[in-house]
Amino acid sequence: AAEPWPENAALYQQLKEEQILLSDNASSLAVQAFLQMCNLPIRVVCRANAEYMSPSGKVPFIHVGNQVVSELGPIVQFVKAKGHSLSDGLDEVQKAEMKAYMELVNNMLLTAELYLQWCDDVTVEEITHPRYGSPYPWPLNRILSYQKQWEVRRKMKAIGWAGKTLEQVLEDVDQCCNALSQRLGTQPYFFNKQPTELDALVFGHLFTILTTQLITDELSEKVKNYSNLTAFCRRIEQQYFEGHDKDSSTTVAARSAKRSLLR
Amino acid sequence: EVPVLISEDTVISQPAKILNFLRKQKYNADYELSAKQGADTLAYIALLEEKLFPALLHTFWVEAENYCSVTKPWFASRIAFPLSLYLPGKMSREALKRILLTRGGPPLYSLTEVEAQIYRDAKECLNLLSKRLGTSQFFFGDTPTTLDAFVFGFLAPIYKVCFPRVQLQEHLKQLPNLCRFCDDILTCYFRLTVAGHSPSGQDTADANLQKLTQLVNKESNLIEKMDDNLRKSPQHPPRKLTTLKLAAGGEEITPLNRLSP
Numbered sequence: 310a311a312e313p314w315p316e317n318a319a320l321y322q323q324l325k326e327e328q329i330l331l332s333d334n335a336s337s338l339a340v341q342a343f344l345q346m347c348n349l350p351i352r353v354v355c356r357a358n359a360e361y362m363s364p365s366g367k368v369p370f371i372h373v374g375n376q377v378v379s380e381l382g383p384i385v386q387f388v389k390a391k392g393h394s395l396s397d398g399l400d401e402v403q404k405a406e407m408k409a410y411m412e413l414v415n416n417m418l419l420t421a422e423l424y425l426q427w428c429d430d431v432t433v434e435e436i437t438h439p440r441y442g443s444p445y446p447w448p449l450n451r452i453l454s455y456q457k458q459w460e461v462r463r464k465m466k467a468i469g470w471a472g473k474t475l476e477q478v479l480e481d482v483d484q485c486c487n488a489l490s491q492r493l494g495t496q497p498y499f500f501n502k503q504p505t506e507l508d509a510l511v512f513g514h515l516f517t518i519l520t521t522q523l524i525t526d527e528l529s530e531k532v533k534n535y536s537n538l539t540a541f542c543r544r545i546e547q548q549y550f551e552g553h554d555k556d557s558s559t560t561v562a563a564r565s566a567k568r569s570l571l572r
Numbered sequence: 573e574v575p576v577l578i579s580e581d582t583v584i585s586q587p588a589k590i591l592n593f594l595r596k597q598k599y600n601a602d603y604e605l606s607a608k609q610g611a612d613t614l615a616y617i618a619l620l621e622e623k624l625f626p627a628l629l630h631t632f633w634v635e636a637e638n639y640c641s642v643t644k645p646w647f648a649s650r651i652a653f654p655l656s657l658y659l660p661g662k663m664s665r666e667a668l669k670r671i672l673l674t675r676g677g678p679p680l681y682s683l684t685e686v687e688a689q690i691y692r693d694a695k696e697c698l699n700l701l702s703k704r705l706g707t708s709q710f711f712f713g714d715t716p717t718t719l720d721a722f723v724f725g726f727l728a729p730i731y732k733v734c735f736p737r738v739q740l741q742e743h744l745k746q747l748p749n750l751c752r753f754c755d756d757i758l759t760c761y762f763r764l765t766v767a768g769h770s771p772s773g774q775d776t777a778d779a780n781l782q783k784l785t786q787l788v789n790k791e792s793n794l795i796e797k798m799d800d801n802l803r804k805s806p807q808h809p810p811r812k813l814t815t816l817k818l819a820a821g822g823e824e825i826t827p828l829n830r831l832s833p
Binding site for chain 2: 364365366401402404405406408409410412413415416417463464467468484485487488489491492494
């Protein structure tokens with residue numbers, strides 16, 4: 310694992326404009342932010358079947374040299390094995406805290422995003438179904454979409470989220486944002502001066518929530534209530550995504566479906 | 573769905589809602605905490621649920637030897653026949669389903685791989701908790717808080733229940749500060765001997781059942797009285813609500829809140 314980081318490392322996700330959904334976009338952005346923070350060049354490749362190419366079935370995944378690694382957790386480990394790490398400077402207690410907060414984001418924010426896009430009927434009909442299967446012809450698009458929906462709903466039922474109403478889910482999001490806001494306080498990053506994978510993960514999710522147009526603005530309003538979180542997102546956007554090559558290698562450039570934070 | 577808190581006329585299930593209810597009644601263990609510490613609490617609880625809970629479920633409900641020799645007889649002994657033949661099996665199947673749905677899936681293709689992964693995660697979680705606890709008595713200093721209650725709730729069963737297959741318990745025993753933490757809470761708040769099982773376990777369960785029955789009876793008496801008061805017309809005969817007769821005894825009961833302030 311002592312090979313240097315190759316120039317042609319690629320990150321695969323679904324098609325940006327037509328296909329990718331809120332949760333996948335958040336995960337992908339988190340990985341991109343992490344790699345930018347580590348100063349490792351990566352180019353984003355959009356493929357309709359990215360989910361199926363991934364070794365774990367989840368996006369994003371990176372293709373580095375002759376290895377393929379998916380999801381933020383394993384990617385962080387992989388990058389660490391190559392000698393780059395953002396959390397080396399933390400002591401044991403801080404590392405424990407960082408891991409705990411990452412689980413909080415996965416547990417609450419990611420699950421809420423999944424709930425919103427697969428269990429809320431209005432969103433499912435108007436946004437998710439049209440987007441998810443859009444690269445494929447009928448009836449494949451509907452079949453894939455329903456299959457995925459069934460899978461996600463099964464999982465929601467197993468963890469007890471199927472019984473929740475949208476209000477309760479939004480309240481959970483609010484609670485999570487409150488916790489993140491309290492933890493961030495007035496610092497530039499969660500562990501003061503240097504960003505860590507936690508910052509990347511939080512940025513990925515919050516930025517996506519703030520800039521994705523859904524049926525209603527309720528979700529993004531919950532995040533907007535916390536000014537230090539929006540400032541945090543803006544700061545990371547400016548520092549790590551502006552001024553890099555503009556050839557749509559980042560998802561942050563303003564596009565039709567999304568609006569930039571800087572307005 | 574358990575746990576269930578019944579207080580006078582309200583019935584609440586799910587830990588989060590019960591805690592909210594208690595807070596409204598001014599029982600709040602987190603009163604002294606700063607907002608940041610409150611946020612930490614939420615984060616660590618998420619860690620417990622994601623990393624430790626699957627392995628806990630597995631140890632209790634999926635691991636065949638454990639399930640057959642300890643869990644099933646234990647649960648079946650307190651459930652009425654014939655439900656005792658069906659319910660433990662159902663809970664076991666649901667536990668397995670939950671583990672596979674949340675942690676299974678590629679690149680882990682077999683149950684053994686999933687099991688290996690969840691135990692690895694659980695051990696890492698225990699290590700993280702141990703590092704976070706360090707040498708202090710509780711997670712936020714000298715007084716216990718909600719986080720201590722949650723951690724105790726997850727750790728104590730691993731620590732105390734005697735299973736045939738105990739890899740998680742053995743790992744926990746290598747973390748002396750967590751063991752000391754559990755022992756402290758057990759001696760302070762549960763008045764059990766450190767050696768383990770409650771000396772009056774069975775009696776406590778019966779006493780609780782008795783109290784529950786009395787609460788329900790008291791409630792139905794109250795409803796009856798309200799009914800009587802509301803009746804304006806004498807033509808309607810008052811309805812007689814049957815009271816449960818599971819246990820004898822008529823001593824006054826206090827609400828079952830036994831948490832420390």
